[in-house]
Amino acid sequence: MQALPKSRLLQFVEKAYHLARRAVARYSSKFSKQRYTLHQHIVLLCLKVRKNTTYRMLIDELIEMPRVRNAIGLEELPSPSTLCKAFSRLDMAVWRVLLNLSVTLLPTNGVVGIDASGFDRSHASKHYTKRTELTIQQLKVTLLVDTRANVILDLHVTTTRKHDSQIAPTLVKRNTAEVAILLGDKGYDDEKIRTVARENGVRPLIKHREFSSLHKAWNARLDADLYGLRSQNETVNSRLKRRYGAFVRSRHWWKQFRELVVGCLTHNIEKAL
Known part of the structure; x- marks a missing residue:
């Protein structure tokens, strides 16, 4: 059976995962439960913006995305609240670094x-x-x-x-x-x-x-x-x-600012595909 080609969605996930690994450490702290990595959180948050959906709907759709889960090493699905809390913890500085790195993907x-x-x-x-x-x-x-x-x-x-x-x-x-x-x-x-x-x-x-x-x-x-x-x-x-x-x-102004930066990051990654 011939292997299926990579979809644009899978290419997007791989590109976002590559940027995340360049920008941040694997875990936020040595006291982390190490259940999910920061790289996985960043990719899923970018995917949420790309699909213009909610946390709950994103997790529901990930059930039917085994290739996407394998691309980022996601063995079990996080809850919607886990992603929401991850978005609150990731500082604006992290998203700006990712945005700057995404610029290097394009001429x-x-x-x-x-x-x-x-x-x-x-x-x-x-x-x-x-x-x-x-x-x-x-x-x-x-x-x-x-x-x-x-x-x-x-x-x-x-x-x-x-x-x-x-x-x-x-x-x-x-x-x-x-x-x-x-x-x-x-x-x-x-x-x-x-x-x-x-x-x-x-x-x-x-x-x-x-x-x-x-x-x-x-x-x-x-x-x-x-x-x-x-x-x-x-x-x-x-x-x-x-x-x-x-x-x-988002409801809070500081999360609204971050949401817009993630949107710009997502735009750059998609343009690079």
Whole structure:
């Protein structure tokens, strides 16, 4: 009987498992019960986001996935609460390391676009959102996307009404090694962003808000073909929402932030297949 080829799901699991083994130790502590490894937890959490499902449904589907279980050495299935607690224990720093490692799986060209989008927080019940006084119903997520392979280099998440001009300098400083040209729309028209970019060896290609004929002339001189690559950001934003959901499932803000980073990590792994 001919062996079955590897499905994209199995390839995804193997790639995520390889990254997890590069990023973290096998167990979180010497006092761990050593029933499940951190590598297995990371893969299952990425798989949950990829399938856009709940912990309970994921565990139920894993019963019928022997090849996936064998790929990560999972001999017995964890309970949904075990995965939920693992997600709470894994720090944001771990997910950021994994995101940085996933960037190395894809070719980049240094032409990077920056753009923001909103993710809904009102997936919770109306009673919950009212009781916890969630007045801001969306998270503002700013993505830094390399335009060659649509790989997500970094992201910034906030629950406030922080302006784009306050977010961009942080992302530029954090990723100077990966950014050669920064593409941005008129929302990023701020002299501070341009100054920070130039100081870090980055060429800013940002449209000016047209308050005078001089601004119109500057916009006319922009490299249209190069600036047109900025639309890749909108493509990535759309893909994240269509494949993994336009909302976050977690209730706590810090878990919502982590959930979005896992979504970006999952996107990069899938692009690498």
